[in-house]
Structure formats: C-alpha cells, structure tokens
Amino acid sequence: MKISRWYTLSLGIVYFFLLGPFLIIFAASFGAESTLSFPPRGFSLDWFANVFANEQFIRSFWTSLQLGLIATILSLIFGVPVAYALTHFDFPGAGFVETLFSLPILVPGLVIGLSMLNFFVLFGKFDVLTGLMIGHTAILFPYSVRVVSVALRNLDPAVEEAAVNLGANRLRTFLLIVLPNIRAGIAAAFILGFITSFNNVPV
Structure with missing residues (x-):
C-alpha cells in the first residue's frame, strides 16, 4: 500500500x-x-x-521510584484476581462491581488526595510512606483491573478448557496457562501503573 x-x-x-x-x-x-x-x-x-548533587532531589526521586514500584506491584497482586473473577464468573451485580472499580479513574486525583489526607489525619496511625502507598495503590488498582480484564477477554477460553479436561485444577490452570498467556497485558498494566504513580502529584 x-x-x-x-x-x-x-x-x-x-x-x-x-x-x-x-x-x-x-x-x-x-x-x-x-x-x-x-x-x-x-x-x-x-x-x-547539580541535579545529581541535590540531596533533596535524589531523596525525592528514590521515594517516588520505590513508591511507584511497590504500589504498582500491589495493585497487580489485587487487580489480577479481581479481573479474573469479573471475566470468568457470572454473579449478581458483576457489572456494578466493575463500574465501581472504575470510579477512581473518573474522580480527580486532587479529590482523592484531600480525602486520604483527611482520613490519615483523623486516624493518624500511618506514616507518610505507608499513607502514600495506600493512596497510590487505590489509584492504580482500577487501571490494573481494566487492562488485565481486556487481556483475559482476548484469551481463548478453549485453552483453559483443554487444561481442565486434561486434569489440571483451577489454580494450576490459572498459574500455568492463564498467567503466561496474559503476560503482555500484565506488563502493560505495570508500565501504565508505574508511570501514573510516578507522575502523580496530588496524592
């Protein structure tokens, strides 16, 4: 062409x-x-x-890097099973639950940041890094669910059915069949989540 x-x-x-x-x-x-x-x-x-000689910049950079990595990994640990449940099991209110997980994407980051600030000030049981980690994980969680759900819906159900028919249980099928076939979706969710966390200023 x-x-x-x-x-x-x-x-x-x-x-x-x-x-x-x-x-x-x-x-x-x-x-x-x-x-x-x-x-x-x-x-x-x-x-x-001068940038690399600035201790405040280096400290802030490493904090952002650690926060982004940990929050992204946690969002995937919680998000992948949720995405699997939403795409493989038909239960009452599944559509509502999926919509509920999308709300953090629609709510401005500043609103979430102020809400969590009030929450942590009220209870005062978390240090700054832990509070940031909880906030960033909550923000990244719906992204992980959305991206991984798309990858799971594109996976041929016959692949899982074949594994189950050959004697594999659900957990073994998920670990050995499903996860390797959606690794591209998981990688995309990881990259998107890390960039979102690293660039997130309000929370």
Missing part, C-alpha cells in the same frame, strides 16, 4: 508537536546561563551535575 504525501506530512506535524517541546527543552538544558533560553547561549553540563 502506497502512503500518500499528505499522510506523511500530517504524521510529521503530529510528531513535531508531540516531541518538539521536549527536544527544545533538552537542547536548552545544555546552555551556560541559569535561565532557560532557546537557542542556548554557551555550553555547559553543570546543570546535570
């Missing part, structure tokens, strides 16, 4: 608007002046060295 010039031009414009600001900021970061300007005046790597 021949790609038209208009399609190529349109694609180039889209990439320019998406990547252009990032490239401009990246180029300006090599400037010698303390203010951001483009084109950069002079050349210096001091700003990169």
